[in-house]
Amino acid sequence: MIEFFNVAVETQKRILLEQITLKIHKGEFVYLIGKTGAGKTTLLRLIYMDLFPTQGNVIVDRYSSSSIKNNQIPFLRRKVGVVFQDFKLLSDRNVYDNIAFALQVIGQKKKEIRSRVLSVLTQVGLNHKRYHMPELLSGGEKQRVGIARALVNEPFILLADEPTGNLDPDASRGILELLEKINQGGTAVCMATHNYDLIRLAPHRTVLLENGRIKKEISPENLPKIF
DSSP: EEEEEEEEEOSSOEEEEEEEEEEEEEEEEEEOOOSSSHHHHHHHHTTTTTSOOOOEEEEEEEEETTTGGGGHHHHHHHHHHOTTOOOOOOSSOHHEEEEEHHHHTTTHHHHHHHHHHHHHHTTTGGOOOOOGGGGSHHHHHHHHHHHHHHTOOSEEEEEEEEETTTSOOOHHHHHEEEEEEEEEEEEEEEEEOOHHHHHSSSSSSSEEEETTEEEEEEGGGGGHHHH
């Protein structure tokens, strides 16, 4: 579903990634771990083609980083949901409208928008707060809205970039449980995190990045030996 072939990303100042060869399979749950600056966010940006490799190739579904055209990128991004650490909610819109906006910009009909928004709100447990403004929500609830917005286009993979980084331990566990349920429903999840307690709680294949390279891949059964 997603493949990296000897990928490197360089700027004028530094190498962000190098020699990255990696596969993420359909319906898989994968953790990306590593220190700040190890390349986790850069790797995620390559998947939704917010960034392009300076060497190598990234294949996402039927799209290739070496040949995708600018007008195809929005279609790719409809297949890839992205969840951010800082939520990125629109402060002037309520919960319902924050999620609906992702469908409005691609021209979905109002009836379809309502059906999908209410469905994902139910999925994340926030249907009862659909008319609340973001400032009235807790951090965990804001992140659930972010996840609902990422899901509303029915992507085949959810990319979560430190989704629990601004949350307390209880809210973090709640978000992980939600991502687990989403994954069990067939959506692949790739989650960048520093929170090793969460990884112990729900072990999955784990990719350790160090200085822009994949240092090792750790199978779920070997995680207790690593942490």
